[in-house]
Amino acid sequence: MKKFFKITASIIVVLAIVLGSLVYFTSKPLPKGDSGSKAEILTDKIQEAINQKAWDSTAAVAFTFRGSHHYLWDKKNNLVQVKWGETKVMYNTKTLQGLAYKNDKPLTESDKADAIKKGNNYFNNDSFWLIAPFKLRDAGTTRSLVMQDNQEALMITYASGGSTPGDSYVWLVDKNYVPKAWRMWVSIIPVGGIETSWEDWETYSNGVKIATNHKGLFDLKLENVKIGQSIEEINKGVNPFIDVINN
Numbered sequence: 001m002k003k004f005f006k007i008t009a010s011i012i013v014v015l016a017i018v019l020g021s022l023v024y025f026t027s028k029p030l031p032k033g034d035s036g037s038k039a040e041i042l043t044d045k046i047q048e049a050i051n052q053k054a055w056d057s058t059a060a061v062a063f064t065f066r067g068s069h070h071y072l073w074d075k076k077n078n079l080v081q082v083k084w085g086e087t088k089v090m091y092n093t094k095t096l097q098g099l100a101y102k103n104d105k106p107l108t109e110s111d112k113a114d115a116i117k118k119g120n121n122y123f124n125n126d127s128f129w130l131i132a133p134f135k136l137r138d139a140g141t142t143r144s145l146v147m148q149d150n151q152e153a154l155m156i157t158y159a160s161g162g163s164t165p166g167d168s169y170v171w172l173v174d175k176n177y178v179p180k181a182w183r184m185w186v187s188i189i190p191v192g193g194i195e196t197s198w199e200d201w202e203t204y205s206n207g208v209k210i211a212t213n214h215k216g217l218f219d220l221k222l223e224n225v226k227i228g229q230s231i232e233e234i235n236k237g238v239n240p241f242i243d244v245i246n247n
Helices: 009-019 037-050 052-057 109-135 242-246
Strands: 060-065 069-074 079-084 087-092 098-102 141-148 151-158 168-173 179-185 194-197 199-203 209-214 220-228
Touching (some): 037 052, 037 141, 037 151, 037 168, 037 209, 087 109, 087 242, 141 168, 194 209
Antiparallel strands (some): 060 069, 060 220, 069 079, 087 098, 179 194, 209 220
């Protein structure tokens, strides 16, 4: 899943609408950071603040992104259900094999492949806004300590994986080391250092903390967030992936 959870082209469309014209914004240079023990200590503190261990042991997640994309994620078994409009797909994130429906009717093989690809693109983007703080030590990342607003901040750079190696995100944290915002230097956004908040943190039954609201040039809200140890636990006792597993 190295290529998962990076900002995708769908966000640039939103940015284009909101920005209107980039001439009103000044691109900030990527800060120079120091890797090493201080960066790793700050990473430890952030992971402890949001309960990384609880996230790592979480088996199932549900959420709605911006009111229109609805997800069930069997994290343990790499299975995802995405619903948008009249379309529903259920597939394996490793193989992109699964099932697809429109108005509850199965799609043809070619249409199914297109629908799963589209649903997976949604998932890659939307889920990043849910779980990026839990990915500070993913394979292909480097961590460095930078100064922002006279405060230590953590810069995460994706050196490999995905289609845009070199993308960097600088995490700003509060006094308890909970992320409060990030600043982005990513290839699809021509302005460096754009800031978006991470706020409205909720603590779930297993202790994991998730930010459910992001404000900046565009607002992104996550609703109906559920965390559990099985799909049945968060989906009224129903596992919709049985047909995918048996397919």
